[in-house]
Amino acid sequence: MHWSQLPTTETLLTGLVAVGILGLYLFVSRQTVSGKELLLRSLLLAVVLFSLCLIIWKPQYAKEQQTGSAFLVTENGLSVPDSLPVFALHGVKGDESVTSITDLAMLERSHPEIKQVFVAGYGLDPEEAKSLHRIQLTFLQKDRPEGFNWLDYPHKVKAEEALRVSGNYYIHSSDSLKIRLVTSEGAQDSVWITEKHPDFTLNAYPRLPGNFVGEIQVIQNKEVRHEPLPYIVTPKGPLNVIVLQAYPDFETNYLKDWLSDQKHKVQVRARISQDKYSFQQINLPTQKQQPAILSKASLGNADLLIADAESLEQLSAQEKKQLQTAIAEGLGLLLLPDDKWPQKADVLGHKFAVHTTGIKKFIPVQLSALDIVSDAIEKLPVAFSDRQIIVPIVYSKDKEPVATYMPVGSGRVGVQLANGTYTWILNAKDKVYSTFWTDVLQGLARKKEQTEVKFKQFPFAWEDNISSLVYTDTAVAEMTVQYLSGIKEKIQPKIDLPETRVTTYPFYPAEAGWLTVTSDKDTTHAASVYVVQADKWKDLKQASWFQANSRVRSVTTINANQTFTTWKNIPLVWFFMTLLIALSVLWWREK
Incomplete structure (x- = not known):
């Protein structure tokens, strides 16, 4: 308590009691003690009572300080400066001059004078910075980290x-x-x-x-x-594929035959004339009634829809709306474009940023799985702009995207620029054809992860490092983590709004290796995830933290070198000593 906070209820009550005791002593002793002695004893009693009050009040004093800086060493930290106080985080070893702390919140609480922290090494988990109120972070990583900068699979x-x-x-x-x-x-x-x-x-x-x-x-x-x-x-399973065909052509017909040979379940709607269609069921039971293959239910069960440009243009407004909704919920769409498509470069309202490259040309396609370059195939004269998020699926030998897609909601909208891939079959290159279309389908088909468990910073979580598990389901419940050693651990959910379809679980892996994660709400579904050893993929960890730390904004409201006031407690030992001395003298005088 500082003097500026007076008076308070506590000080008023204790003060009145002390004054009452002193007054009662004066009243009782005035007849038996002489004037000078009574004055001395009264002063000693006043000192005793005042010391007791100070012990109860626990007074503080104000101290003006300059905002200071500190150096924080994290894993793989740089050289330590001599001019700043140095702290170490996450079990980083240092000499006697390095103070170990558990987290930045501890540093902020115990050292209010520190307002600027220079962070060296791999950096901090971004979650660390969210708890700060006054400290400004500066990351000392100047150069782009050498080694793996990102990895995805x-x-x-x-x-x-x-x-x-x-x-x-x-x-x-x-x-x-x-x-x-x-x-x-x-x-x-x-x-x-x-x-x-x-x-x-x-x-x-x-x-x-x-x-x-x-x-x-x-x-x-x-x-x-x-x-x-x-x-x-x-285990390999069939895909549910819908094919829309505006007119018969070799490319689509050969593709349907290949889908049939691969045991995929295919529904085909081919246009015969204005508002008239023929329907075909492949690897599916025959239906007596005409199937509604573009209904909400049918699109919800499908993994991929393949269509030519004219078929998409002929869809009704209701069909387009249902298809767009299905894509946002995870359906994949593949366009087989015609020669006019580069002029608009549009797929169901989704604009691809492209520019034409002249005339059509024949290019070889690179198929890494076969370790060969395919026979040259005709490709539309289109190149994609770097200004748009486009994910290539298949490249040409010269690293030009041949099949690619853009993410749309939970789904993908793709386009395949190679014309006449069926010529590979005519030239007895069946394996090339099969590999090409397997890659395309895998890149675009619906990703079935309704109840999937994965790491938030996928692909890896490190042993003894803060992590988060993401459960892609609406269920919110405790999760049980079981390590290979048999140890089980309960982790609690942290709901991430507005992402109501996923639940995040803060997690600190204690062991490396495969572990099993089970939702307490659905114990029948167990997922396997892998935790890598703390000393593996260090450059990838450095790069991921470096990228995340570069987005951390200052949260301080006090500029460096600005003065601020802190409140320091007056040591109570002084009041106890004063109390004992005054009591001793008072006892001696009374004796």
Whole structure:
């Protein structure tokens, strides 16, 4: 309590009691004690009573201070300066001059004079900064981190479908290195990385179902670095495909035959004349009534819709609305464009940023899974702009996107620019044709993750590092995490609004390896996720935190070098000493 806070109820009550005791003593002692002695004893009693009041009040004093700075060392921290107080976070080891703290909130509470913190090393989990009120963070990472800057691949694939690993590996020197993908079935694909070409895509086609941990190998100067790559292979199942055909053509007819051979369930609506259509069911039971393949229910069950440009234009307003809703909820749409499409570059109202490249040309398509370059195929004279988020599925040999898509809600809208892929079959290149269309379908088909569990910073979570599990379902309940050692742990939900379709669970993995996650609301569904060792993928962790930290905004309201007032407690030992001395003298005088 500071003097400026007086009076308070507490001080008034204790003060009145002390004055009453002093007055009563004077009244009782005035007849028996002489005037000077009574004055001395009264002063001593007043000191005793006042000391007791101060012990109860716990007074404080104001102290003007300058805002200061500190240095925070995180994992893989830089050199420590001599001019600033130094703190260490997340178990980072330091010498005797380094003060260990559990989190930034602790630093803010215990050191109110610190308003600027310079962070060195991998950085901080972005969640750390959200709890701050006064401290401004400055991250000292100046250069783009060397090594893996980002990595993306599907956590779960179906048997014989592409396990496509994409990423970026940045190197500062002019040297080159090789990145190789190794699965449980052996070495699958590799690519050379240089400073000018840091991006890479590696492909594998696993056949055996199960949980596996493959490897990404970085080979440079005869040294090999091994990083774990966990993935899950599920049994192959058929897709539900809808095909809209405005007129008969070889491309669509061959594609329907291939879909049939692959055991996919296909519904076809082909236009015969104005407002008249023929319907075909492939690998489906025959229906007596005409199927409503563009109904809300049918689109909700479908994984992919394939259509030519004219079929989409002929849809009614109601059909377009239902199709757009289905795409937003996860349906994939693939357009087979005609020669006029580049003029509008529109797919159901979704505009692709493109420019024409002249006349049609024949290009070879690169199929990494076969380790060959296909026969040249005719491609529309279109190139995609870098200003738009476009995800390539299949490239040409010259790295031009041949099949690509844009994300729309939970679904994908794609376009395939190669004309006449059926000529591969005519030229006895059936495997090329099958691989091409398998990649296209896998890239666009609905991603069935209604009850999927994954890490928020997928693809990895690190042992002994803050993480978050995301459960893509409306169910909000406790989750049970079970490690390979048998240890079980309960984690509580944190609802992320407005993302009402997902629930986030803050999580601190205690062990590396495969773990099982089960919702207490649905114990029949168990998901497997993988936690990597703390010393693995360090550059990827550094890059992910570096990118997240670069978006952290200052939360301080006090400028550096500005004065501010803090309140310090007066040590109570002084009041106890004064009390004892005054009591001793008073006792001696009374004696």
